[in-house]
Amino acid sequence: MSTLVDFPVRPEARPYLDAFAQSTGEPEWLARFRRQGLDRFARQGFPTRRSENWRYLDLQPLERQPLLPGTPGRDLPLPTELLLEGAALRLVFVDACFSPVLSGLSGLPEGVWLGSMRAALAERRELVSTIAVDSGAEHPFAALNAALFADGFVLDIAQGVTLDKPIEIVHLVGDAKASLHTRSLVNLGAGSRATIIETYAGTGRYWRNDFAAWRLGEGAALARVALVEESDEAVHLGEVSATLGAKAKLDGFVLLLGGGTVRHEASVALTGDHAECGINGAFVVAGREEANIVTSIDHAALGGTTSELIKGVAAGRGHGAFQGKITVREGAQQTDARQTSRNLILGRRAVIDTKPELEILADDVKCAHGASVGALDEAALFYLRARGIPSDEARRLLVEGFLREPVEGIADPAIRDHLLRRLSLRLARLEDE
C-alpha cells in the first residue's frame, strides 16, 4: 500500500506501511480515517528523545525490531488473580480482539450501551464516527492506532443515568510477538456516572498501543482506573484524550506495576466551566523496566480544578519518569490546580526523572506544584527495625506505605482493595530483583 504515499516516509515507519491492509466492509469514513492516520504516522515516524514529550523513554529497541499488527489470537484462560472480584460487567480482549466467551454483559441498565468497538461500528454508527475527530492528532502512535486498531470498547451512557457497578475491561495478550492496537470511546451524557477499571496484562514480547477518547457531558462523572501488569518484554503505550464539559468530574488513576517499557499519557481538556480533573497514580520499576506517566491538562474554561498526585518507586536499574504539564488559558480565571510528584529511589542504579510544568496565562488563579526524589527515610527504617521487624520487611512496609497514599484515594472500595492487593504482591517480588 506504500504506493499511496507521495511524501518522504520515515524509515522506521516503512514496515508498518507495508503491513497496512485495507479492511474490507468498513464504512468509507473509517477507511479514510485509517489512511489519514497512516499518512500522519509515515510522516512523523517514531518520536525521538529529542522531542520534549518523549525524552525519558527509549523506543529504539522497538524501532530496530518492528512489531507488526498480529492476527487475532485464541481465547486465553482468564488470570483470576487479576480480576476484580464480583465484577458483573466485564469485557475481555485477547490480542486486541473482543472475546464474547470470556466477557459478561448481562444486566446493563436502560440508557447504557456497552460493547466492542466492532459492534459499535454497526450499532452506534453516528457516535463512533466522531472518533475521527478525537484522533490525538499530534501523537504519532495515536495516528498509527487510527490506521491499525483491531477493536476496543465503547461505553455510551444517556443523560442522567448512573451505572453503580464498576465496568471491568481486561486486555490480555498471549505471547503475540506483534503489535496490538485498541481504540476505545467513552461518552457520558449530561449528569451520568460510571466507574471503569481497565487491566492490561500479557506474556512474552508484544507492543500494545492503546488509545481512548473520553467525553464527559455537563455534570457527568467518570472514575477510571488503569492497572498495568504487562510482561517484562512488553512495550505498552497508552494514550487517553479526555474532554470535560461544565461541572464534569474526572477521577483518573493509573497503577503501573509491570512491563518492559510502559508509557501512560493522559491529555485532559477542561472545556466547560467548573469542571474537576483528578489524575493520580503510581509506578513501580525494577530490573531494567521503564515507566513514564505523562499528563497534559488544559484549563480552557472558568473555575476548573486539577488535583494530581503521582508517586514513583524505582529499584534495580529501573527508570521511571513523570512529566506533567498544566496549562491555564487566558480566560480560565479562578482555576485551582495542584500537582505533586513524589519519588523514591531504591538502589544506586535506579533513576527517576520528574518534570512538572505550569503554563499560566490567566491572572486570577491558584496553582501549585511540587516534586521530590529521595531515598527511604533512615529514621523510619530504624524505628521499624527497633520493633523487631527485619530489614527487608521494614523496607517493604515503607515502600508500600509510600505508594498506598494515592491508591487509598480511589473511591470504589472493591477496586481500591484490589489495587492494594496487587501493589502488595508486586512489592513482595521487588526484594528478589
Added chain:
Amino acid sequence: MLQIKNLHARLKDGREILKGIDLTVEAGEVHAIMGPNGSGKSTLAAVLAGRDGYEVTEGSVTYQGRDLLAMPADERAREGVFLAFQYPVEIPGVNNMYFLRAALNAGRRHRGEPELDAGQFLRAVRGKLKLLEISEDLMQRAVNVGFSGGEKKRNEIFQMAMLEPRLAILDETDSGLDIDALRLVARGVNGLRAPDRAIVLITHYQRLLDHIEPDRVHVLQDGRLVQSGDKSLAAELERTGYGAVDAA
C-alpha cells in the same frame, strides 16, 4: 540481664560521647539514668538499641549472656530489647495496627511461636489500649502521624506493653508530657514491672520517678556514670541540681 563494661562510643564525626560506662542491670530491676542535656543519655540508649551513626570504640555490652553489640537492631528487638523513643518517628502510609502486628509476629516467629491472625491480634490490642486510654481509631491511622506529643509517648508504652520485652529502655519518655499523660505512662510502665523484666528509665527530671519508683539511680555526666544510689539520689538531685554532682 545487662552488663555494660567500660563502654566508649563516638559519633561518625569522631566526637566521643560515651567515655567508659559501667552498669549492671538485673532482671526485675528498674534503673533510672539521670543527667543534664548533652551528657550522653540518648547516645547510650541509641547504642543499646543499635542505631546507625555511632561507633563503639571500647568496652562491651552483654545481654542475657550474649554480645548485644554484635546483633543488628532488629535482632536485638526480637531478642527482647525495647527502646521507647524520645522522638517517635512518623511513618506516613504505614497503618499502626499493621505495623504492630508485623512487629509482634516477627518476635513470635523468632521464638518459634505461632503468628497471631488479625482477630487474635485485635483482641490482644483492645485490652492494652484501655490501660493507656488510647482510642482505637488512633490505631487505624498511620504510625504516629497526626498524633499529639502525649499520644506519641503513650503509643510507645502501648507498643512496649504489646511486645512484652525483657529489657525496656525508655529514652526521656516523660519529656513533653502533661501530668495526666505522665500518670498514664507511669501506670503503663508500672504494669510491666515483672521479675523477669528489667527497665531502664532515661530522664532529665525527677518527676517521672515520683510515679515509677526505681531500684537504682545513676547520674550520667560527660559520658560517664559519676554517681549511683537508691531513689533518694533522685530527690537530692532535684534539690541541688546537676552542678552539685559536678562539684563533688
